[in-house]
Amino acid sequence: MHAYRTHHCAQLRKDSVGQNVRLSGWVYRKRDFGNLLFIDLRDHYGISQIVVEKDSAAFPLAESLRSESVIRVDGKVNARADDAINPNLVTGEIEVRATAIELLSEAADLPLPVFGNAEYPEEIRLRNRFLDLRREKLHANIVLRSNVIASLRRRMIDQGFTEFQTPILTASSPEGARDFLVPSRIHPGKFYALPQAPQMFKQLLMVAGFDRYFQIAPCFRDEDARADRSPGEFYQLDFEMSFVTQEDVFAAIEPVLYGVFEEFSGERDVTTPPFPRIAYKDSMLKYGNDKPDLRNPIEISDVTEIFRGGGFAVFAKAIEDGSVVRAIPAPGAGVRARSFFDGTNQWAKDEGFAGLGYINFKGGEGGGGIAKNLGPERVALIVKQMGLGPDDGVFFSCGKPLEAAKLAGLARTRVGVELDLIEKNTFKFCWIVDFPMYEFDEVEQKVIFSHNPFSMPQGEMEALMTMNPLDILAYQYDIVCNGIELSSGAIRNHKPDIMYKAFELAGYDRSLVDEKFRGMINAFKFGAPPHGGSAPGVDRIVMLLADEPNIREVILFPMNQKAEDLMMGAPSEVSAKQLRELGIKFTNDGPKPQ
RNA sequence: GGGGUCGUAGCUCAAUUGGUUAGAGCACCGGACUGUCGAUCCGGAGGUUGCGGGUUCGACCCCCGUCGACCUCGCCA
Numbered sequence: 001m002h003a004y005r006t007h008h009c010a011q012l013r014k015d016s017v018g019q020n021v022r023l024s025g026w027v028y029r030k031r032d033f034g035n036l037l038f039i040d041l042r043d044h045y046g047i048s049q050i051v052v053e054k055d056s057a058a059f060p061l062a063e064s065l066r067s068e069s070v071i072r073v074d075g076k077v078n079a080r081a082d083d084a085i086n087p088n089l090v091t092g093e094i095e096v097r098a099t100a101i102e103l104l105s106e107a108a109d110l111p112l113p114v115f116g117n118a119e120y121p122e123e124i125r126l127r128n129r130f131l132d133l134r135r136e137k138l139h140a141n142i143v144l145r146s147n148v149i150a151s152l153r154r155r156m157i158d159q160g161f162t163e164f165q166t167p168i169l170t171a172s173s174p175e176g177a178r179d180f181l182v183p184s185r186i187h188p189g190k191f192y193a194l195p196q197a198p199q200m201f202k203q204l205l206m207v208a209g210f211d212r213y214f215q216i217a218p219c220f221r222d223e224d225a226r227a228d229r230s231p232g233e234f235y236q237l238d239f240e241m242s243f244v245t246q247e248d249v250f251a252a253i254e255p256v257l258y259g260v261f262e263e264f265s266g267e268r269d270v271t272t273p274p275f276p277r278i279a280y281k282d283s284m285l286k287y288g289n290d291k292p293d294l295r296n297p298i299e300i301s302d303v304t305e306i307f308r309g310g311g312f313a314v315f316a317k318a319i320e321d322g323s324v325v326r327a328i329p330a331p332g333a334g335v336r337a338r339s340f341f342d343g344t345n346q347w348a349k350d351e352g353f354a355g356l357g358y359i360n361f362k363g364g365e366g367g368g369g370i371a372k373n374l375g376p377e378r379v380a381l382i383v384k385q386m387g388l389g390p391d392d393g394v395f396f397s398c399g400k401p402l403e404a405a406k407l408a409g410l411a412r413t414r415v416g417v418e419l420d421l422i423e424k425n426t427f428k429f430c431w432i433v434d435f436p437m438y439e440f441d442e443v444e445q446k447v448i449f450s451h452n453p454f455s456m457p458q459g460e461m462e463a464l465m466t467m468n469p470l471d472i473l474a475y476q477y478d479i480v481c482n483g484i485e486l487s488s489g490a491i492r493n494h495k496p497d498i499m500y501k502a503f504e505l506a507g508y509d510r511s512l513v514d515e516k517f518r519g520m521i522n523a524f525k526f527g528a529p530p531h532g533g534s535a536p537g538v539d540r541i542v543m544l545l546a547d548e549p550n551i552r553e554v555i556l557f558p559m560n561q562k563a564e565d566l567m568m569g570a571p572s573e574v575s576a577k578q579l580r581e582l583g584i585k586f587t588n589d590g591p592k593p594q
Numbered sequence: 595g596g597g598g599u600c601g602u603a604g605c606u607c608a609a610u611u612g613g614u615u616a617g618a619g620c621a622c623c624g625g626a627c628u629g630u631c632g633a634u635c636c637g638g639a640g641g642u643u644g645c646g647g648g649u650u651c652g653a654c655c656c657c658c659g660u661c662g663a664c665c666u667c668g669c670c671a
Contacts, residue, residue: 029631036628049631067621086631109622111604116620116632118606123663176671196671223670352597352667452671488671550664561664 004072004104010046014093016077021096023048024072024104026134027065029115037062038095041073044139049086049095050075058101068107068114068134074100122552127566129557141554144264145542149216151263152237152538155256161214161239166201168194168218174516175453178222180232188583194220197535199454200520202240203492206531207523214239216538228484228540230551231563236487237541240533246475246491249532250274250431257479257486257536261427264545271429275479279434288326288409290435293483294428296416300408303327303396306381312373315357315398326397326408329386330415333393334361340418341368344395347414353407357396364390413483427481427544434458435476438469438506449506451476454520455490456532457502464501479536481544489534496524 004024012021025043039050039062050073052062058073065071075096086092112124112131125132132138153163172179172193179193195201197219205213217238225231237256241249254273261270276294283290286299304324307315315325333340341358348356359371359379366379388394395415397408416422437457439450447469455474457463463472475491493499499521503513513521542554552558559565579585 031630031633032627033630033633034627036630038630038633040631047631051629053628081629084629084631088631092631109604113605113621118620120605121601121663124605173671177669199671221670224668226670227665229670350598449671454671 001074008045009041009043009048010090012048012077012091012094012096014079017079017094019077020074021077022072022074023050023096025070026114027067027069027071027107030062030065030067032063039065039071039073039098041071041096042134046091047089048091049089050098051078051095052098052101056098058098061101061103062098065101065103066107068110068131069103070105070107072102072104073098122560123566126552126558126560129567133556138553141542141546141548142556144546145538145554148260148264148542148545149538151260152256153216155259156214156237156239159212159252159256161212162210163215164205164210164213166195166198166205166215166217170195170201171519173200175449176221180220180222183582183584185581196221197236198238200517202238202533203454203494203520203531204523206240206242207526207528209242209529211242212239213241213533217535225559225561225563227550228543230539230555231559231561234551235538236535237538238533238535240531242529242531244491244530244532246433246477246532249489249491249534250277250477253479253534253536257429257541260541261481261545265427267425269426271427275429275431277431277433280432280436280473281434283432284405285326288405288407288412290432290478291480291483291485292430292432293413293416293422294430295423295426295482296412297421297423298329298331298412298416300405300412301327301329301386303382303385306378306385307374307396307398310374310378312357312370315370315396318398323399324401324404326404327382327386328395328397328408328411328415329388330393330395330419331389331421332391333415333419334367334391336360336393341393341395344411344414344418348397348407348411351407351410353397353403354399356407356411357398358393359396360393361388361391370396429479429481432478432480433476434473435478436470437472437474437476437502440470447506451488452490453503453506454492454499456493457498460495461498461501464498464505469505475532477534479534484540484544486540487534487536489532491530491532494524494528494530496521499524 001022004022006022009023009025023041025041028040028042028047031038035054037052039052040047041050052059073096075098077094078097080093080095110131112120112128114131114134117137133142157163169182169192172181172191173196176196179196181191181193184190184192198215198217202213215238217236218233219236220233222232223229239253241252254275258270258273278292280290283292285302286292288300302324303326304319307325308319310316315323319325341360345356345358357370359366359368359382361367371379382388382394386394395411397404397411399407436450437455438447440446441448451474455476458473458475459467476488477490478488479486493502500510500513504510539551539554543549543551546554548554557565557567564570
């Protein structure tokens with residue numbers, strides 16, 4: 001007989017009755033009747049009930065067992081009586097009558113119970129992650145993550161992609177997030193950086209002729225955490241393709257994402273490819289952001305012209321100063337109590353905006369101060385333009401275009417949630433396309449890259465030479481699911497002269513481009529194929545599929561808000577010897593986090 | 595760095611809003627019990643109410659400061 005087990009804990013069925021078996025696992029739950037006791041024995045696969053009777057040699061030890069101790073059980077498979085069958089367990093028709101039990105590893109008093117679905121403080125969970133990971137939900141999430149990654153790999157390979165590993169120790173890059181730096185022992189005073197993404201490497205792979213690359217790629221960014229953004233590190237399904245247009249990239253990745261979501265979505269619906277394409281400009285207008293949650297049926301309208309020169313002086317005056325008015329319909333909300341509207345207005349103020357005006361319609365009659373001041377004719381225009389029903393409400397966000405769009409977007413989400421309009425059990429995908437190449441930085445008073453500087457501008461060199469930079473669009477796209485940005489990607493700029501010009505418009509001269517992007521720009525001078533790709537976030541895909549709002553729920557050993565690993569004690573101080581070898585000495589000032 | 599929420603037993607929470615000895619469930623320890631699957635019943639132990647000041651006859655509760663956790667803004671090309 002095997003030293004530890006003949007079967008795992010989800011394996012035994014009725015057809016094994018009478019067999020002598022050996023199981024090993026954790027004591028999940030114990031029910032002690034004095035002269036008879038039950039143990040739910042758990043391993044990775046499931047649970048089997050162990051019965052220990054008074055006359056068994058194993059009884060004294062079984063009585064003393066504590067939850068989460070690891071034991072080996074020898075016994076005979078027994079059919080349960082009809083009224084003792086547990087339909088919730090796959091092994092519920094049988095039990096194992098223990099003849100011998102060995103305590104393989106004793107568990108101390110638990111800082112975190114493994115049994116049950118109660119919620120526990122983040123700090124306790126992170127400090128005892130090995131216990132937390134034994135718990136049903138988290139254990140299942142991590143298995144799901146592994147299965148999702150395996151599926152992504154298989155689907156990419158089936159599509160003709162090849163996986164390559166790119167360096168982890170690389171060079172610091174001037175654009176983007178803060179780098180994690182690694183001091184060099186051989187070159188005192190110099191540093192490696194961990195890759196924020198394998199961006200340049202994957203483009204160089206295209207130059208090297210590999211045609212279709214992918215990688216489940218670790219990425220490192222030294223930025224602050226959010227619920228959906230783990231500090232430090234995360235994984236992307238990074239891919240790149242040669243000789244492709246934007247549509248070719250979409251056509252390659254849509255079936256992969258659709259396939260993996262279909263595979264793991266259970267009862268939930270998934271958008272069938274091709275996913276809707278929404279221009280950045282339209283998304284900002286209709287949804288108030290560049291990552292619309294299409295489960296929310298509300299669409300925002302621009303009603304600036306209706307308010308221009310109208311009787312509602314606050315908006316009319318603001319419009320003269322360059323503001324716009326965006327209207328957010330609240331279907332069926334017109335008959336709601338005034339507190340609904342005032343509450344929403346107060347929420348907008350709490351969010352730091354000037355406020356949110358409204359009209360509430362009751363039987364087609366518009367109520368509130370805005371309706372009164374604006375007059376029936378203009379109100380009728382709003383109703384007509386937006387197709388409002390007789391008992392709908394409508395909110396107004398007024399401000400400079402970006403500000404108004406932002407508030408309108410937040411209000412759209414809030415109203416959708418409050419009125420319970422968000423479609424459930426569905427994954428709604430879309431592409432956001434035609435991002436602007438540049439934007440104007442109000443603080444620095446200059447033109448900057450709005451997203452990825454390596455994207456190909458639409459219209460290429462001619463656009464850069466002739467157009468207002470702020471009007472130039474890029475072959476740049478995001479994929480969005482249920483309001484979550486899964487990835488951003490682009491058709492890359494593979495022509496050195498266009499790249500120099502693109503950087504020039506953002507204030508980088510030729511020598512700086514040569515210095516900072518040497519590896520890539522140099523390679524492009526020796527025959528680079530047109531190429532493009534994207535990089536969907538693996539953690540976020542798993543979050544969506546596991547229906548978890550927090551990214552820590554789908555990561556094995558996550559860090560906390562302050563980017564600490566409480567279990568391993570990272571980051572930590574290092575020895576004086578290590579510092580000496582690296583030529584590093586701290587000043588008295590001490591480091592101060594920003 | 596800014597804003598918000600929170601901090602009471604190992605864990606989850608309560609304490610009639612400033613009033614006697616800070617309670618309950620889970621976990622733990624001891625006892626009873628032969629069919630449970632959140633077993634049940636009886637008993638026990640477990641607290642400087644995050645920490646430091648202050649107000650008060652009296653503070654878990656009010657005030658000031660401080661520490662910590664999470665959420666968020668900034669940041670994340």
